[in-house]
């Protein structure tokens with residue numbers, strides 16, 4: 142598994158992954174029919190650092206790293222991750238998560254915060270907990286799950302001082 146910075150030309154490979162993840166509907170707030178332009182802006186908008194995970198030259202996932210807030214909140218990082226469903230549970234999520242923590246620490250961020258982890262997204266909650274994140278708060282019924290109805294979302298947080306370099 143190789144993680145590298147994403148180029149806009151990678152979007153051709155990133156779009157089907159984005160589409161598959163949002164069409165499944167249980168992890169992100171995007172509508173199932175979110176457009177290519179929406180996806181492009183999400184990954185390549187202003188001040189967004191995006192990375193792809195490659196296996197044997199094939200893009201199998203991506204993540205982005207941004208400041209969670211502007212100005213006085215800019216010392217806390219935020220990140221988002223998507224792995225090709227066909228490539229689930231092969232370590233791409235963990236490899237990208239570890240890479241992201243290193244990048245954020247190297248960039249000087251004090252902490253990392255995920256603003257909206259769907260509480261029923263057990264794969265993500267477990268992965269983030271195993272990478273040192275704690276549930277800092279619960280947003281009651283904040284997510285409209287396609288089969289479960291309104292479910293909670295978590296704010297997850299960790300400081301970066303003890304993250305690996």
Ligand SMILES: CC(C)(COP(=O)(O)OP(=O)(O)OC[C@H]1O[C@@H](n2cnc3c(N)ncnc32)[C@H](O)[C@@H]1OP(=O)(O)O)[C@@H](O)C(=O)NCCC(=O)NCCS
Pocket residue numbers: 162168222223224225228229230231232233234235236255257258259262263264265267268271
């Ligand atoms: C969450 C996601 C990034 C995990 O990526 P992945 O490549 O499948 O995960 P990994 O193979 O690296 O597994 C890492 C850990 O995730 C957890 N995990 C992964 N799949 C799991 C499953 N089916 N059930 C429970 N835990 C699971 C485990 O803790 C696992 O660690 P382990 O393999 O040591 O047990 C991926 O499933 C994904 O893109 N999901 C859709 C989008 C999403 O939810 N993004 C995160 C939003 S907060």
